[in-house]
Amino acid sequence: MPDKDKIAITLDHGAGGKLAHQLTTELLLPLFDNPLLAQLHDGAVFETDQGRLAFSTDTFVVDPLFFPGGSIGELAVNGTVNDLAMCGALPRYLSMGLIVEEGLPMADLRRVLEQARAAMDLAGVQLITGDTKVVPRGAADKLFINTAGIGVVPPGIRIGGDGARPGDRILLSGTMADHGIAVLTQREQMAFQSDVRSDTAPLNAMAQAVLAAAPGVRVLRDPTRGGVGTALNEIAVQSAVGMTIQEALLPVDPAVAGICDLLGFDPLYLANEGKMLCCAPAQQAEAALAAMQASPYGRRAAIIGEVTAQEPGRVVMATRIGGRRIVDMLTGEQLPRIC
């Protein structure tokens, strides 16, 4: 985008929607062009002498650091664990890079790191290398955490955003938008009481269970920033397929739905931190669903729609009232610093 160099970075460039997609495809991909990066998946899978490894990274800038259901510590661990899990990998090792603002109470740092450690134990991963930078007051806001992770991809597993086929069923492992709403209500000091908690959770065991139960699954994705709507669009584009989802089948917690109605948010575009999407061949869809529902993080899993051959790259929602609505990629930032 040579003519666009006069523009400045906006919040939308980080929102996981259209502008972020454009930044990736127009600046980052051409610049760092290579086949592994071009997979455009949650993580990259590369061959070693024996076996394949997955490698992924994610940075967390969530505000506030602590919110109902979790903290930046758990997010930073689960985020990278889940990116690896969505490659079909068994997450093994993490790195952690901290950027701390001068003045952060040591007790807050300790609490965040303790919660990170607990999340690592739950996911079965180890922190093996790290780095800490402290910046002067005002040069960063409290604490940012980057994690990168390495996982082992079992033989025979081939997962990618381009693996959806017409006829596949689309599965979602539980309710949408819990994380987005939990952070939002905490941040805005909302007057109303809410029991909504972040869904931050490790998805590696559930992902492996799904792949064991439904070996035909070729697409896994965790709908974080940009939500389910954006993640489905990415898959539809990469697989060159259409998708139809049923509004009536989309799991949403009633409290989350209520807050979304009140504030004018669409749960399809709010962040999730412990949910996964998968596309499963029709004859294996029930087995995949059962595997999800057997997980403590997948009890409300549902089949939400179907992959189609019509209108490749387009996601359509059949509404409750019998209409048909196009589900576009998120445009603009709904909630900055949500993860």
Add this chain to the structure above:
Amino acid sequence: MPDKDKIAITLDHGAGGKLAHQLTTELLLPLFDNPLLAQLHDGAVFETDQGRLAFSTDTFVVDPLFFPGGSIGELAVNGTVNDLAMCGALPRYLSMGLIVEEGLPMADLRRVLEQARAAMDLAGVQLITGDTKVVPRGAADKLFINTAGIGVVPPGIRIGGDGARPGDRILLSGTMADHGIAVLTQREQMAFQSDVRSDTAPLNAMAQAVLAAAPGVRVLRDPTRGGVGTALNEIAVQSAVGMTIQEALLPVDPAVAGICDLLGFDPLYLANEGKMLCCAPAQQAEAALAAMQASPYGRRAAIIGEVTAQEPGRVVMATRIGGRRIVDMLTGEQLPRIC
């Protein structure tokens, strides 16, 4: 440090000196306790089914983004490349996590990333996964970059901070403090003209050449934050040896020495971004030195001292005027946001 939880994080906690060491050994290591992390090396080395891999991460918060001799883009690549190289590894793959402040000119981001790409080509590594977060104006300062990297450790290579033995010669691959002074003069808009440029450079080829020429080398380290003085102290502690270095043998560029004199900085504690230390058995020291000097980044390499059995953990400098000065670990932050 349970009684210390009331304290807050200070700049010194990120300075690569005593407080940073304390944060690592008293909070991070006990919390994330595992043998790989406890290596306390620039990167962690772990076994896979066939062969060993090295994994490392580093975050860059340098201010300003551009300085004589480089930018945050080159630093972010070379920093992780060098951490892997100091494990004896061949760096292969990088991840990159960007935190961008809203309002950063797109042209600046593009320039940084182009310089990162050029540095990757020079080092022979590929970016294979990444993440971009944008935070609102004022929540971060311009741009922070985290990189993590994976390298392959050739069979037979065993490098660690604990491998120094009495009688080993201590080698430094070139002049000290160039990076620290280059950033400082740029940042402070100094009135005097200076030709000092950052030494940011990839050290992987030089490290491999040293290991080929001097297979008895068991310690490699790049003296970044905290400088040569702090890096030597870390090795002395981990190896439980003493060290004596000769002031007269320490390579310092005259312009850097002059600025240090003027401003009261000690080049022993200023950051380097393209230099390495190694400890080589006495009979292989000349071969290691020749390998360094044959590299474009090691022309001014020198043998600067010797590992001793006296006073384990202590580094002593024989001064030009025949005195003896203890070289302690850096205490306090000389220059925040130097890398």
